[in-house]
Amino acid sequence: MDIDIRKAVLANVSxxxxxxxxxxIVDAIQSGEEKMLPGLGVLFEVIWKESDNQKKEEMLSTLSSGLK
Incomplete structure (x- = not known):
């Protein structure tokens, strides 16, 4: 069986x-379960696609700072 994770996640939160x-989001992070990571990735993809260049730069700065 082939599952489209993007469609499933988007249908779940639509x-x-x-x-x-x-x-x-908080539940997924706090649970620490690996199976939640793809869903968070799909949500991040939505945020990224809906963001202008300034917001993207802010996210990249935040990510960069958080990974130091």
Missing amino acids: GNNKEQLEST
Whole structure:
């Protein structure tokens, strides 16, 4: 069986409000489960695609600082 992770994640959170999205993200991070990482990646992909160049630069700076 071939599963489209992107479609599954997007279908799962489609229509969620900000609080629900935050809860999903926080729960995924706090659980520490490896199986949650692809879902967080899909959400990051959405953020990246919807961000302008300034926001992307801010994210890259934050990532860079966090990885030092």
